[in-house]
Amino acid sequence: MPPERVTFRRAWPADAETIARTVGLGMETWHAFAPAGWTPRAHRQGVGFAREALSATSAWAVLAFVDGEPAGHFAMTAGDWDEPLAAELKSLFVRPRWFGTGLADRLHEAFVEAARERGYPWAWLSTPAGNARARRFYERREWRADTLVETHRGMPWVSYGRSLLPPAAASRQNPAVDARVGSRP
Numbered sequence: 001m002p003p004e005r006v007t008f009r010r011a012w013p014a015d016a017e018t019i020a021r022t023v024g025l026g027m028e029t030w031h032a033f034a035p036a037g038w039t040p041r042a043h044r045q046g047v048g049f050a051r052e053a054l055s056a057t058s059a060w061a062v063l064a065f066v067d068g069e070p071a072g073h074f075a076m077t078a079g080d081w082d083e084p085l086a087a088e089l090k091s092l093f094v095r096p097r098w099f100g101t102g103l104a105d106r107l108h109e110a111f112v113e114a115a116r117e118r119g120y121p122w123a124w125l126s127t128p129a130g131n132a133r134a135r136r137f138y139e140r141r142e143w144r145a146d147t148l149v150e151t152h153r154g155m156p157w158v159s160y161g162r163s164l165l166p167p168a169a170a171s172r173q174n175p176a177v178d179a180r181v182g183s184r185p
């Protein structure tokens with residue numbers, strides 16, 4: 001068997017359908033920890049949500065394909081709260097078939113690189129509080145949980161933040177950025 005060929009390209013609003021399909025497949029796995037009665041977002045709603053996110057001026061998203069088949073993506077925008085210099089990792093999903101293959105790590109690395117290139121010193125993301133797999137994945141990659149827990153449609157969500165500065169610069173030049181973890185209003 002020839003090795004699988006992994007390719008990446010920028011995602012556009014026209015890719016909303018593919019992204020919503022990947023998100024839908026990922027959300028199906030959340031039944032393992034979701035509160036009783038929780039259901040994944042409807043596909044049509046997911047397409048609208050993805051199209052809107054990808055249309056933001058600050059949006060940057062990348063699709064991954066394995067042998068030409070959509071396999072995952074990340075999507076980021078500028079954070080829209082009180083920290084204009086924070087990137088928000090809005091979505092990092094790989095299709096369940098590619099869990100544990102290292103594809104998510106490559107997408108995560110691509111996110112960090114893209115956010116650094118755009119000059120963001122800090123990043124935020126949210127994930128369901130019960131999403132132990134994702135939380136482990138992020139915590140292994142320098143993300144630290146905030147104290148804030150918010151409930152959406154019955155699901156508790158936790159926020160994570162991390163510095164995007166190189167480690168030496170983060171401790172030498174900008175200790176206040178690191179100190180923000182745990183203090184997001």
Ligand SMILES: CC(C)(COP(=O)(O)OP(=O)(O)OC[C@H]1O[C@@H](n2cnc3c(N)ncnc32)[C@H](O)[C@@H]1OP(=O)(O)O)[C@@H](O)C(=O)NCCC(=O)NCCS
Nearest residue numbers: 026092093094098099100101104126127132133134136137
């Ligand atoms: C979150 C996601 C991107 C991570 O990618 P992945 O390929 O599954 O991640 P990896 O397998 O490399 O890493 C997962 C880690 O969690 C561990 N893990 C797996 N299942 C676990 C569980 N039930 N509880 C705790 N840890 C678990 C793995 O052992 C691994 O840890 P390790 O690196 O120390 O061995 C992927 O699972 C995904 O797309 N999930 C659905 C969408 C999602 O939840 N996205 C999160 C943003 S909301």
